[in-house]
Amino acid sequence: MIRVQREDFDPAEEARALVEGDHGIGGVVTFTGLVREMADVGGDADRPISGMTLEHYPGMTEKMLARIEAQALERWPISASLIIHRYGDLEPGDRIVFVLTASAHRQAAYEANMFLVDWLKTKAPFWKREDAETGAHWVEARGSDSEAAARWTDAPPKAAE
């Protein structure tokens, strides 16, 4: 399940609602991404930011997230999954993204979760603009994110049954 929205979300409530009633689930893994107070960009790196604006491409953003999720579901035995990604104006400490994966055994949930986060950082159409005293700067894509995503292109070891 994919949600792209402006509004904040409650990680605990989302997890509870999604896995409730499915007693085949043995492990639930969640990732929550937050806005840090330090800039990511060039000369402003490690300077405080006052806020961040997240832009997205309505239509394509949802399509790419759904596709990444479908790939994870094909590759690992996942019973339930949820990706929530916000857009709009955010402040340090705010939640940006939530990825939940649930499976009978923990290895699939862990691996699928990391796969989803690595891939959404390289494929999901969002763009971050950091606002600082020195002005607004568009964050640049990181080589470390592309490398993280690339490590999933080899077939994963078979998840423990």
Next chain:
Amino acid sequence: MSEMKLLYFAWLRNKTGTGQETISPPAEVRTLGGLVEWLKTRSPGHAEALADLSMVSFAVNQEYAEVGDPVKPGDEIALFPPVTGG
């Protein structure tokens, strides 16, 4: 329909001065690369936005695309920096 719909995101929007425009390029424009060359002639802002294609990613009809890929009237073409979500 002889037009293409163009969408610009992030700093490409700032440089071109627009988030969206509808264009009718000449018939010789058949690939993304050809479209980029034609777009650069539209304004100094367009030329500046597209000066370094290593900083630009593309989508055609909401699928990632490369400069050699075809474009045709009726397409929705988006130009944006490499993504930074998550």
